[in-house]
Amino acid sequence: MNTPADRSSGHAPALLWFRDDLRLADNPALRKALDTGAPLIALYILEEGKDAPRLPGGAARWWLHHSLAALASAIADKGGRLILRRGRALDILPRLCAEAGVSAVFWNRRYEPAAVAVDTAVKAALTAAGIEVHSLQANLLAEPFALKNKAGTPFKVYTPFARALRALGAPRAPLPAPSALPDGPRDIASDRLEDWGLLPGQKPNPKPDWAAGLRAAWQPGEAGAAARLKDFLDNGLKGYAEGRDCPAKRHVSGLSPHLRSGEISPFQVWHAAAHAREAGAAPERDIEKFLSELIWREFCASLAFHQPDIATEPLDSAFRAMPWRDDTAGEAAWRRGQTGYPLVDAGMRQLWHEGTVHNRVRMVVASFLIKHLGIDWRRGEEWLWDTLVDADAASNPANWQWVAGCGADAAPYVRVFNPILQGERFDAAGAYVRRWVPELAGLPDKWLHKPWAAPADVLEKAGVTLGESYPKPIVDHDAARRRARDAYEHVRGAR
Ligand code: FAD
Numbered sequence: 001m002n003t004p005a006d007r008s009s010g011h012a013p014a015l016l017w018f019r020d021d022l023r024l025a026d027n028p029a030l031r032k033a034l035d036t037g038a039p040l041i042a043l044y045i046l047e048e049g050k051d052a053p054r055l056p057g058g059a060a061r062w063w064l065h066h067s068l069a070a071l072a073s074a075i076a077d078k079g080g081r082l083i084l085r086r087g088r089a090l091d092i093l094p095r096l097c098a099e100a101g102v103s104a105v106f107w108n109r110r111y112e113p114a115a116v117a118v119d120t121a122v123k124a125a126l127t128a129a130g131i132e133v134h135s136l137q138a139n140l141l142a143e144p145f146a147l148k149n150k151a152g153t154p155f156k157v158y159t160p161f162a163r164a165l166r167a168l169g170a171p172r173a174p175l176p177a178p179s180a181l182p183d184g185p186r187d188i189a190s191d192r193l194e195d196w197g198l199l200p201g202q203k204p205n206p207k208p209d210w211a212a213g214l215r216a217a218w219q220p221g222e223a224g225a226a227a228r229l230k231d232f233l234d235n236g237l238k239g240y241a242e243g244r245d246c247p248a249k250r251h252v253s254g255l256s257p258h259l260r261s262g263e264i265s266p267f268q269v270w271h272a273a274a275h276a277r278e279a280g281a282a283p284e285r286d287i288e289k290f291l292s293e294l295i296w297r298e299f300c301a302s303l304a305f306h307q308p309d310i311a312t313e314p315l316d317s318a319f320r321a322m323p324w325r326d327d328t329a330g331e332a333a334w335r336r337g338q339t340g341y342p343l344v345d346a347g348m349r350q351l352w353h354e355g356t357v358h359n360r361v362r363m364v365v366a367s368f369l370i371k372h373l374g375i376d377w378r379r380g381e382e383w384l385w386d387t388l389v390d391a392d393a394a395s396n397p398a399n400w401q402w403v404a405g406c407g408a409d410a411a412p413y414v415r416v417f418n419p420i421l422q423g424e425r426f427d428a429a430g431a432y433v434r435r436w437v438p439e440l441a442g443l444p445d446k447w448l449h450k451p452w453a454a455p456a457d458v459l460e461k462a463g464v465t466l467g468e469s470y471p472k473p474i475v476d477h478d479a480a481r482r483r484a485r486d487a488y489e490h491v492r493g494a495r
Contacts (some may be wrong), residue, residue: 012103013184014038017045017093019115021108021138021262022071023222024078025177028136033106034178041100041184042075044068045093046086046196053115054311054393057386058200059355060260062211063220065198067261070221072193080181084191089118094125100185105131108138108262111301112393113308140298141171141266144305154306156315156408161302162295174268213353218257218389225258229272237273238282241289247346247358248431253290256390257356259297266294297395303408304394311381311397314406321494323487325374333474334369335383337436340466340473342449343423344368346436353436355389360426366403367417372480374487377404413488416481423449439469 014033021027022044033040047053056064072082085092097105105126110119123133137143142165147155155161201209219227232253236243243251258264270291277287304310314320333339337348347361357365362384369380381400385391401407405415427433430448434441440451442462447454451464452473459466466472 012038012101013041015041015043015093015097015100015102015105015184017043017089017105017107018071018082019044019107019262020110020260021265022067023177023225023263023265024071024074025222026138026174026265026268027108027177028138028175029106029108029134030178031175032134032136033104034182036104037182038103039182039184040080041083041096041102041188042080042181043083043085043093043096044071045089046084046191047089047118048086049088051088051090051114051118051121053110053112053118054385057388057391058210059214059387059389060391061198062200062214062355063218063257063261063389065193065196066220067263068193070223070263074222075181078178078181080183081186081190083188084193084196086191086196090121090125093122094129096188097126097131098129100188102131104134106134106136109135109143111140111144111305113305114393116305138265138267139262140301141165141270141294142168142298144302147302154302155299156303158296158299158409161299162292165295165298170274171267171270174265174271210352214355214389217354217356220257220261220263220389222263225255225264228254228258229264229269233272233276233281237276237286237290240282240286244289244293245360246426246432247361248427248429248435252358254356256392256395257388260390260392266297269294299408300392300395300398303398310401311385311393312378314404315401315408316406316410318491318494319404319406321490322376323490324376327373327375330373330474331369331375331379333471334365334373334375338471339368339475340452340471341368341372341419342433342437342440342451343419343427346427346433349436351384351387355387357388358432360422361432362399363403364417364419364422366400368419370404371413371416371484372419372475372477374480374483377401377406413491414485416484418477420449420477437470440464 014036016030016033024030075082093105126133147161147164149155149160155164200211218224236251236253240251243249255264255269259266273287273290276282307315334348337345337352339345343361344365347357347365351357366380369375370377377400381397384396398407402410405411405413423433428445430445433448440448443451443454443464444458447458451459451470452466464470
């Protein structure tokens with residue numbers, strides 16, 4: 001261990017606190033820590049306790065396990081070691097720094113208000129102990145406090161937000177990964193990742209192993225993120241503007257869980273798209289559309305930064321008057337992908353199997369829960385929080401509020417996504433529904449998105465018995481739409 005005397009002798013280690021930035025490339029805090037020339041302690045804390053930021057759900061914990069394993073191995077390859085601890089950051093960091101004689105702590109900033117509160121408290125404790133703290137911008141192209149509208153208040157509408165972000169100019173170039181990492185003191189204790197029970201079926205977590213589909217679909221970690229990006233640039237970007245709406249097509253990047261855990265930075269993604277533009281690899285409209293989606297991520301982060309209770313309170317307070325329904329059976333059918341609406345069921349089954357849902361279908365399944373079933377958007381937000389590998393404390397609630405009609409720049413409440421028309425338009429050949437709802441695979445395209453309307457002989461030929469092999473619709477579309485409009489009158493009355 002280093003003593004406080006070592007701190008002034010130049011041998012005192014620097015500490016890098018990894019959080020939502022599980023990568024070595026384009027990691028400004030890592031770069032700055034290395035610039036000191038000091039031995040490096042690389043630390044990850046599984047934050048728990050009352051003041052911890054929102055705890056990850058099941059699928060995100062699975063992701064975190066594998067992402068940390070990949071990071072630990074990448075650090076070891078470069079000569080370093082990742083230290084793991086669990087508990088309150090405010091307890092762990094000052095103690096560890098004192099024990100190891102750390103002179104300076106480095107981290108990349110995060111923006112979820114609960115996380116900001118932790119970081120502020122940790123910074124105060126470390127500074128009071130005479131330890132330098134350096135925080136850097138790494139995970140957003142524009143920090144939420146950097147962008148304000150003309151009135152000096154945070155943006156609540158996407159388009160002017162995006163304009164202001166772009167007016168900042170091209171994002172800085174990404175930093176390369178370091179070629180080597182100087183190891184810190186060898187005698188610092190670390191937890192074993194396996195003991196954290198982040199995986200299903202792993203002690204002390206007795207749940208069955210539900211992660212086979214996740215393992216098949218994803219490669220968490222920096223290398224997996226780079227491979228996704230390359231695949232997207234080679235095969236997805238060209239045609240993105242239209243193809244992104246078709247869930248059976250491979251036009252979306254699949255980068256969201258990698259961005260969520262910081263295995264890749266938005267700067268890396270932005271510049272990769274800009275290089276594709278220079279190389280003429282895709283039409284301008286595809287590149288522009290893709291960049292505008294990246295900016296949606298920034299917009300959500302900004303909303304959540306300025307609205308700490310975004311997951312629990314509607315941004316439009318009139319929605320407190322909404323008479324949400326209790327419908328345990330309906331909600332269970334929605335979760336299990338047994339609503340009788342093929343596109344909704346396909347999405348919910350993809351979610352359970354792969355920990356993701358295509359964006360177009362996310363909007364459809366969310367709208368179905370809120371408007372067809374009349375169930376509070378917060379119930380859906382919590383379910384996706386538990387089941388999405390990209391579950392994000394800003395993007396998830398902000399998008400749920402958007403669909404519900406109570407969020408920033410939201411779709412009007414009375415816009416009810418029609419799951420039949422959405423299916424016929426965006427999954428016209430039925431490949432997505434046939435993949436996830438195989439019991440309907442034999443139906444002709446014409447009836448695939450509305451099997452209840454198919455003639456009896458067509459159903460029989462396809463081997464479909466409604467109510468047995470596949471459910472009848474749990475709610476009638478037109479009746480549900482009328483009920484949703486009636487319920488909305490309470491919100492209108494509260495304005
Ligand atoms: P691409 O089309 O390749 O887009 C590139 C990147 O842009 C994405 O990786 C993502 O970082 C960002 N992006 C795209 N669309 C959005 C959007 N609407 N809002 C914010 N960022 C966006 N996204 C999450 O990252 N985490 C969530 O928890 C989340 N929950 C959602 C819940 C609902 C109800 C809805 C309707 C959307 C949600 N989204 C969430 C947004 C969006 O569905 C996903 O970001 C997108 O499907 C990820 O797939 P992709 O990486 O292939 O996207």
